[in-house]
Ligand SMILES: *[C@@H]1O[C@H](CO)[C@@H](O)[C@H](O)[C@H]1NC(C)=O
Ligand SMILES: *[C@@H]1O[C@H](CO)[C@@H](O)[C@H](O)[C@H]1NC(C)=O
Ligand SMILES: *[C@@H]1O[C@H](CO)[C@@H](O)[C@H](O)[C@H]1NC(C)=O
Ligand SMILES: *[C@@H]1O[C@H](CO)[C@@H](O)[C@H](O)[C@H]1NC(C)=O
Ligand SMILES: *[C@@H]1O[C@H](CO)[C@@H](O)[C@H](O)[C@H]1NC(C)=O
Ligand SMILES: *[C@@H]1O[C@H](CO)[C@@H](O)[C@H](O)[C@H]1NC(C)=O
Ligand SMILES: *[C@@H]1O[C@H](CO)[C@@H](O)[C@H](O)[C@H]1NC(C)=O
Ligand SMILES: *[C@@H]1O[C@H](CO)[C@@H](O)[C@H](O)[C@H]1NC(C)=O
Ligand SMILES: *[C@@H]1O[C@H](CO)[C@@H](O)[C@H](O)[C@H]1NC(C)=O
Ligand SMILES: *[C@@H]1O[C@H](CO)[C@@H](O)[C@H](O)[C@H]1NC(C)=O
Ligand SMILES: *[C@@H]1O[C@H](CO)[C@@H](O)[C@H](O)[C@H]1NC(C)=O
């Protein structure tokens with residue numbers, strides 16, 4: 001049967017060719033962009049890095065895979081977000097139960113994230129992660145949860161017979177190690193050519209005729225091509241790679257989120273992996289930073305990782321395009337059929353004191369704590385969590401948590417050694433828990449392929465040891481000998497970093513952020529081996545206690561939009577600065593409108609802007625929305641007190657744009673005092689795109 005598959009799938013687009021389907025497959029996608037103004041971005045932990053518009057919309061991409069008899073299924077979701085979180089998964093499960101009963105549960109739903117650092121934050125249920133958003137942001141959480149539900153609903157409704165193919169390749173020049181001095185302490189480094197994973201693992205999903213349904217790939221690289229000065233919502237390099245692949249498969253110009261082919265660029269063991277491939281340099285002198293400490297003159301602030309591009313947009317585009325091109329190549333040539341059962345295992349794992357044996361010695365993990373080096377940040381975002389000192393402003397959130405910082409016990413200090421504890425989060429429970437004690441662990445199986453969702457950021461070598469251990473366990477327990485294991489990072493719970501024991505001893509950022517102590521990685525390996533054994537032998541994994549659902553006790557930071565206004569004689573949607581008459585390729589159209597706060601309505605599954613093209617029949621056709629790479633929607637108050645604001649829309653015209661007449665519109669909602677927001681819109685003058693001589 002192998003040759004039949006080869007004939008059917010070696011071409012990218014359909015070759016009419018029907019053969020029996022091994023699985024039922026469905027893919028779905030939905031907008032999760034959320035509050036594109038005045039909300040802290042999740043990732044860099046930078047106070048003051050607030051959303052102020054949209055470059056790329058964010059999406060939830062869902063895949064439901066069931067066996068051909070429709071007996072067992074799982075749903076894998078990849079979010080354009082910084083991380084999966086306990087609050088997201090718990091809220092999603094509540095809603096899924098209401099819609100589908102017991103079809104989708106904690107056990108067979110995995111919610112992973114791409115790790116973009118350019119999305120609205122505040123959706124995690126533990127205090128530490130809501131510090132820089134000054135509290136919980138329920139708006140961010142709700143949009144993500146609703147979008148996941150819509151994407152799963154779409155995947156569920158589109159479930160159809162189909163086949164899955166595996167491919168694996170190597171992608172060079174798209175990632176480097178940002179903590180090589182820690183990696184070097186790993187005694188097993190000699191087994192590997194590179195100090196980051198270059199492997200690019202891909203699943204291709206097609207229907208019975210061989211038409212593409214979707215694709216998931218896993219490649220380890222941080223979503224930090226856009227740096228901590230950015231305020232435009234963006235999916236970063238993986239979000240743009242998804243955009244490129246979906247445009248390619250659904251047709252250029254398809255409105256993002258509306259095509260049937262869904263392409264997820266999922267995250268893997270990215271802990272010490274940066275997309276800023278030129279390395280880290282001192283911003284003042286241009287010289288390389290201190291190798292061991294990533295400092296310039298003893299201080300971390302000026303040491304920055306530099307992307308391959310001339311600015312962060314070009315760097316994002318370069319790293320995205322490399323992933324897209326590799327994905328397309330591997331998708332086009334995928335020929336190894338995935339065959340065998342669909343299955344899963346899941347368990348909540350209490351990490352406060354997980355005891356196990358390493359080389360005949362009993363060791364254990366510790367209640368969570370963050371080390372001092374965590375506060376130094378990384379070369380992707382120096383000085384993360386640098387609190388503003390001597391800040392005297394009042395804030396309800398910080399009033400409550402102030403003075404609650406905990407003195408770690410002697411036992412805790414010993415347990416985390418050599419980490420020097422900065423925040424004893426595992427013993428801090430006011431106003432609620434500061435970090436996760438119980439994490440969500442899981443394995444999803446489709447045939448010989450096993451996805452290992454993990455609750456955080458495994459470093460390169462941690463991931464390698466973990467995959468080896470799981471792979472060996474599966475094979476030893478009778479799993480097919482062609483087994484493949486991939487790590488799905490940042491899934492279900494966020495429990496920070498996971499370094500090797502040796503990297504931990506160096507206590508760079510990743511080691512300082514390995515929160516359950518030096519044996520964290522080996523504890524995970526010990527536990528996942530048990531689950532892998534259960535999966536391979538058909539035994540159930542014992543059920544354990546779920547973590548607390550803290551969504552109802554969250555303390556939000558109030559940031560209501562009171563009212564919007566515009567200058568006397570103007571209206572919402574009026575043009576402030578109009579377009580020019582004509583433009584050539586490589587020029588940028590800019591138009592500015594009087595606007596309202598984007599938080600009045602997120603325009604979910606819609607847009608704040610359109611670029612329209614005049615058709616020969618005299619009708620206008622939408623050519624671009626705010627979800628395209630070549631448009632940017634930027635929003636700012638002219639003055640906070642008056643409530644006046646301007647939306648600046650730009651469109652970069654490239655050589656593929658046909659000559660003709662175009663216009664740009666802006667859509668939004670404005671808030672009258674004491675009333676609910678009302679829609680408005682406005683349109684630029686018509687302009688021409690001309691072919692340059
Ligand atoms: C598969 O089973 C589920 C739940 O039993 C059901 O809702 C669904 O309609 C079935 N789908 C197909 C394609 O048979
Ligand atoms: C989309 O555009 C790219 C270049 O911008 C081109 O290579 C590709 O073939 C186009 N795809 C389709 C389906 O038209
Ligand atoms: C980094 O630290 C190691 C010791 O851990 C030392 O041997 C090495 O010389 C240092 N490298 C640099 C470039 O300072
Ligand atoms: C972020 O990137 C921009 C270029 O796009 C650059 O001007 C700026 O210095 C960078 N900032 C940091 C903190 O890296
Ligand atoms: C951790 O568990 C071990 C046994 O598994 C026990 O001996 C030890 O007292 C526990 N430590 C704490 C701090 O609870
Ligand atoms: C804190 O700020 C106050 C004034 O706002 C100033 O008087 C004081 O010196 C500052 N203290 C430090 C340690 O910076
Ligand atoms: C697991 O084992 C199989 C078969 O020996 C091998 O092909 C695969 O590359 C291994 N590694 C992973 C990460 O799956
Ligand atoms: C992919 O290939 C690499 C070698 O390039 C190998 O080490 C790795 O185990 C493979 N991954 C999987 C999931 O098969
Ligand atoms: C648009 O017109 C203004 C003023 O006429 C001019 O300064 C600007 O360069 C023009 N922009 C483009 C992209 O042609
Ligand atoms: C536009 O820019 C691209 C890339 O810089 C260049 O190759 C092309 O020649 C330019 N086109 C025009 C019309 O200027
Ligand atoms: C999203 O928008 C598309 C196109 O306008 C529409 O067909 C679809 O029903 C919308 N989805 C939801 C859930 O509103």
Ligand SMILES: *[C@@H]1O[C@H](CO)[C@@H](O)[C@H](O)[C@H]1NC(C)=O
Pocket residue numbers: 680681
């Ligand atoms: C734009 O606003 C006008 C009212 O000012 C309304 O009649 C029209 O339907 C709106 N257009 C769109 C596309 O929303």
